[in-house]
Amino acid sequence: MSTADSSKPASVASKAELDREFEQLYRDHLRDVYSYSYYRVGNHHDAEDLTEQAFLQAYRHFERARRESDGRPMRPWLIRIAHNLASNHHRDKSRRPESNIEAVEPPAHPHTTERVVEGREELRLVMRKLDDLPEDRRDALIMRFALDMSNREIARALGRSDGATKVLIHRALKQLEEQMFSENGPGSD
């Protein structure tokens, strides 16, 4: 993955350089912001709105964020903006955010028909169980598995320490596994 980060101090970066960097950031991470938004709100329409708002906010604050990033990747900052916007979106609509991800249709897979049926049922189940997790655990798993973010990136996006994030993800996986097991029963593998 390419990044728009530069080791050049922000104080000496020209406006043209900043704009070029922002454009690169936008191109590199449009899919990340969109994917995250989609899994948070569960539909393309709202995901598009959130993605657009996230980049508008990012553009407005890019210079300062770049300066304060001290050369670190900017993706966690972008995802944090999307995260906050998604939380606001759910609060504004006064509904549980967990009610949306369940509606996400699992992607199609190139397997045999039988495998597709089994696989999609399993995918639906995991999405439903993901939906039951506390918001911070679910968000961390979305960042990990949909965006392939490292623990450190997730920590920055969620405003937590690296250690706390590692524990958060571990607990999220454990809880999800238990919920999947209870759904499938002890006889399932």
Add this chain to the structure above:
Amino acid sequence: MDLEALLSDALRPIEPPESLAARVEDTLSAITEQAAAALGSWADELSDSELQSLRDPRNWVRPVAAIAVGGAAAGALALVGARRRRKPSGLRAGAERILGELSAELRR
């Protein structure tokens, strides 16, 4: 059951629709153009006394801030690329709010 593999399968990255990129670029373009226009209007509306006061360096903070915003507006036009021919989408509500804030900043 390999839970992590299942999650990777379930939470695949979603490709944004092509129209979204154009939409974001259109909105950024609208903001930058209107910010630049607001800067021009602000300068046109200065009275003689205000222009006189600008000769005093103690009054330079706001104009410098305004010029910075205007510069940002002009520079960001690089983002729009060849997508600006599209008709603006219905997502202007957020952009309008930001434009209002930018204009207010410029006029302060």
